[in-house]
């Protein structure tokens with residue numbers, strides 16, 4: 001295993017005083033983890049250094065052809081003050097799946113989790129103490145070769161940065177308004193939909209902008225071929241409860257395999273609910289709605305955990321779900337997952353990884 005070098009900052013920043021005003025993604029901690037990849041040498045020069053700018057050639061390949069992948073997870077503080085992670089091994093495993101698709105070299109998953117824990121031990125005080133707030137963790141890899149030609153790069157940087165983030169729901173679990181996208185598509189068969197890569201977000205911005213202009217918060221993407229089958233929401237997977245059955249789109253390569261999605265499925269099964277992963281046409285959703293069988297709609301993702309959907313707009317049709325209130329299954333999943341993450345309920349699944357064992 002690589003050895004990590006430590007260069008600790010002499011000017012520690014002041015930590016945010018009001019943890020109810022953290023927001024998301026603006027504040028970064030004192031240190032970051034960095035390592036290099038060089039063809040022929042592999043991953044090398046693993047180090048924890050003060051958080052700061054990166055020097056890049058203007059010709060750096062990531063800037064021109066977008067060879068980049070990332071992950072997102074959180075560190076949670078429990079009532080006894082200890083810090084823990086939720087299924088972090090799954091994030092590094094998925095990072096390697098994304099890496100393969102984007103022709104980025106594989107990482108040593110175990111080493112990366114060890115490096116993350118080492119960084120977190122140094123930054124432990126940055127994990128918020130306020131209920132619902134957490135330390136967001138962003139590992140990412142990008143191509144750095146100074147070369148303006150198209151090919152997989154020979155040099156990369158892997159970094160982990162940390163950002164304290166506020167409670168997603170400061171005023172309770174408010175349902176979101178979602179707009180079914182029928183003009184743009186996010187992913188196609190054989191494309192990069194299943195990889196956590198910057199390109200998938202760049203491609204989604206135009207649709208997102210148009211949804212915002214119509215006062216909708218997020219878009220629901222349909223498949224890229226027929227624009228008929230439901231795929232996912234911006235940065236969340238989507239679930240429907242139809243006539244008591246929990247249904248979510250099958251992972252066919254154009255949907256990001258969310259860890260929250262996977263956990264929600266496992267929890268529902270354990271609770272004895274009927275769950276199915278299958279193709280779901282948007283007209284099937286509209287029909288279920290008209291027949292009064294669309295009980296709940298919710299998104300799943302690390303940021304919000306569970307995000308109930310109150311309004312779904314498809315063309316001229318506006319569906320109001322469960323009177324714009326959170327449903328029973330959505331609430332159960334939210335309580336179970338956040339309960340485990342903040343250490344309020346026992347972890348029956350073996351998903352919690354304490355920072356210090």
Ligand SMILES: *Cc1c(COP(=O)(O)O)cnc(C)c1O
Pocket residue numbers: 072196200232233234235236237256257258259260261300301302303
């Ligand atoms: C990260 C992400 C998700 C959610 O994945 P989690 O592992 O549950 O956080 C869903 N969709 C997209 C496009 C994503 O990038």
